[in-house]
Amino acid sequence: MKAEDFRVGNLVRVKSSKVAIPITLIRLSNFSVGMEDIEPIPVTEGVLSDFGFEKVVDNRGVTGYVEYELCVGQVNIVVEKEKLPKYEDDEFKFYLDDCYLKHIEYVHQVQNLYYAVSGEELSLRSYF
Numbered sequence: 001m002k003a004e005d006f007r008v009g010n011l012v013r014v015k016s017s018k019v020a021i022p023i024t025l026i027r028l029s030n031f032s033v034g035m036e037d038i039e040p041i042p043v044t045e046g047v048l049s050d051f052g053f054e055k056v057v058d059n060r061g062v063t064g065y066v067e068y069e070l071c072v073g074q075v076n077i078v079v080e081k082e083k084l085p086k087y088e089d090d091e092f093k094f095y096l097d098d099c100y101l102k103h104i105e106y107v108h109q110v111q112n113l114y115y116a117v118s119g120e121e122l123s124l125r126s127y128f
Helices: 045-050 107-118
Strands: 011-013 020-022 025-028 031-034 054-056 065-072 075-082 092-096 099-101
Touching: 045 065, 065 107, 075 107, 092 107
Parallel strands: none
Antiparallel strands: 011 020, 025 031, 054 065, 065 075, 075 092, 092 099
């Protein structure tokens, strides 16, 4: 097993006691950061580009509609965003092939989705 196989919140077993505990700590270099010290990073169009998503030509004829796509083997991850002037709802909508995925709004969720589909880490080309 590799450290990058684990996610915060995953249950692990302590070898010596066989007790299951959740991972609640991320170790960065020489110091530790508790969950109370971090916050999620929202998905943006820039983040999608940095992850390697390709912007698809607007084929809906809708003003403000944007679509991104990333092929993972034979599976497509499609992201839609529609900015409507009258509405506040301009969230990204994620699809795995044709299935809508709810509640993906943060970078770590996109990374976990990619990992679940491919078994590999998804890294940003640049860091903020």
